[in-house]
Amino acid sequence: MRIPKHIAVIPDGNRRWAKSAGLEKHEGYNHGLDPGLLFLKLCRKYGVEEVTYYGFTTDNCKRPKAQVEAFSKACVEAVKLIEDDNVSLLVVGNTESDCFPPELLPYTTRTHSDSGDIKANFLVNYGWEWDLGAMHTDTKNRKSIYDSLRSKDISRIDLVIRLGGRSRLSGLLPVQSVYADIFCLDDMWPDFNEDHFLAALNWYNGQDITLGG
Amino acid sequence: MRIPKHIAVIPDGNRRWAKSAGLEKHEGYNHGLDPGLLFLKLCRKYGVEEVTYYGFTTDNCKRPKAQVEAFSKACVEAVKLIEDDNVSLLVVGNTESDCFPPELLPYTTRTHSDSGDIKANFLVNYGWEWDLGAMHTDTKNRKSIYDSLRSKDISRIDLVIRLGGRSRLSGLLPVQSVYADIFCLDDMWPDFNEDHFLAALNWYNGQDITLGG
Numbered sequence: 001m002r003i004p005k006h007i008a009v010i011p012d013g014n015r016r017w018a019k020s021a022g023l024e025k026h027e028g029y030n031h032g033l034d035p036g037l038l039f040l041k042l043c044r045k046y047g048v049e050e051v052t053y054y055g056f057t058t059d060n061c062k063r064p065k066a067q068v069e070a071f072s073k074a075c076v077e078a079v080k081l082i083e084d085d086n087v088s089l090l091v092v093g094n095t096e097s098d099c100f101p102p103e104l105l106p107y108t109t110r111t112h113s114d115s116g117d118i119k120a121n122f123l124v125n126y127g128w129e130w131d132l133g134a135m136h137t138d139t140k141n142r143k144s145i146y147d148s149l150r151s152k153d154i155s156r157i158d159l160v161i162r163l164g165g166r167s168r169l170s171g172l173l174p175v176q177s178v179y180a181d182i183f184c185l186d187d188m189w190p191d192f193n194e195d196h197f198l199a200a201l202n203w204y205n206g207q208d209i210t211l212g213g
Numbered sequence: 214m215r216i217p218k219h220i221a222v223i224p225d226g227n228r229r230w231a232k233s234a235g236l237e238k239h240e241g242y243n244h245g246l247d248p249g250l251l252f253l254k255l256c257r258k259y260g261v262e263e264v265t266y267y268g269f270t271t272d273n274c275k276r277p278k279a280q281v282e283a284f285s286k287a288c289v290e291a292v293k294l295i296e297d298d299n300v301s302l303l304v305v306g307n308t309e310s311d312c313f314p315p316e317l318l319p320y321t322t323r324t325h326s327d328s329g330d331i332k333a334n335f336l337v338n339y340g341w342e343w344d345l346g347a348m349h350t351d352t353k354n355r356k357s358i359y360d361s362l363r364s365k366d367i368s369r370i371d372l373v374i375r376l377g378g379r380s381r382l383s384g385l386l387p388v389q390s391v392y393a394d395i396f397c398l399d400d401m402w403p404d405f406n407e408d409h410f411l412a413a414l415n416w417y418n419g420q421d422i423t424l425g426g
Contacts, residue, residue, distance in 0.1 A: 169392075170392060179384065180382075
């Protein structure tokens with residue numbers, strides 16, 4: 001079976017899940033923590049080498065205060081839970097704004113970088129325009145373009161898994177995603193389980209790789 | 214009904230279609246011309262303001278010579294057919310390589326730009342790394358990032374329609390596609406018809422617009 005080296009996950013649907021469970025919208029984020037740990041466990045089990053979580057974006061911070069506080073707090077907890085799981089961890093996002101949780105500053109350089117363990121990237125207060133906003137390049141050489149991204153420590157994505165019924169990238173790492181296969185599920189992120197993961201892997205296994213060739 | 218302002222189409226599957234029709238792979242591209250005209254006609258009929266065709270990429274040029282010649286010729290013919298259809302036409306791609314058909318050079322500045330008619334963009338010998346390869350920006354301001362793209366005359370995409378069974382962007386305009394809804398069809402591009410188009414519009418109509426907010 002062809003296993004993707006790098007999977008990014010868009011954990012969408014927390015608010016809709018909360019509403020359907022009779023909770024306040026912002027209460028959904030907390031229910032996204034366990035699925036995040038399960039996702040990492042499954043990536044390890046099936047030999048995925050790198051995972052990227054789409055935490056929250058600069059745009060998301062325009063939402064009501066209760067929601068911003070809730071997803072920010074959930075991201076801090078998620079990063080700390082993942083850290084305990086002995087990964088090579090990196091948080092990527094715009095640290096120069098009030099929306100960036102100060103507790104996550106220590107993770108903006110990669111931890112355990114020599115361990116050879118699975119790499120886990122967490123996008124926190126990320127924006128595609130922030131990512132591409134410092135580019136100085138006079139070349140069509142791919143490596144030099146990668147090197148001028150603010151997210152340069154995150155590698156090319158093979159598979160994007162999106163929960164929550166939408167079929168879009170929503171600004172996720174535009175350069176790393178150029179050749180990614182995109183797999184969308186209707187279920188909401190708090191309901192993520194191993195069956196979803198296996199469905200994604202099986203689907204990915206049936207795709208060809210051409211990279212345009 | 215919510216109609217997308219700008220639709221991009223990825224007309225994939227010409228070679229697989231040709232094979233299943235008992236033809237040589239490269240013979241498929243010619244059968245993609247009529248669907249291209251139909252697509253434009255349908256966009257006009259339903260009030261779409263801008264369309265982008267993913268013609269071929271710099272990577273595609275690494276394919277066998279018979280195929281490169283065939284899709285290059287088909288693109289030249291497509292552009293000329295579309296030109297006769299009174300559109301505001303623009304060809305975007307790397308003109309500084311042998312793969313760029315010289316017949317299309319006159320179209321690299323927009324024609325009929327004041328007509329107010331539908332805009333049609335054609336990506337010819339396009340590469341995402343070419344597009345992003347001249348960026349000089351020290352800002353996270355979206356407009357300044359757009360303005361530093363080589364494809365800056367192509368606006369934000371609302372809906373991507375991909376024929377041919379894959380679910381990926383394959384390097385299509387990474388910046389313009391950041392919020393695009395992506396609709397994939399299993400049928401091959403030469404079989405494209407109005408039902409496909411209506412399925413895409415109906416699906417798009419059911420999506421929410423959040424732009425991350």
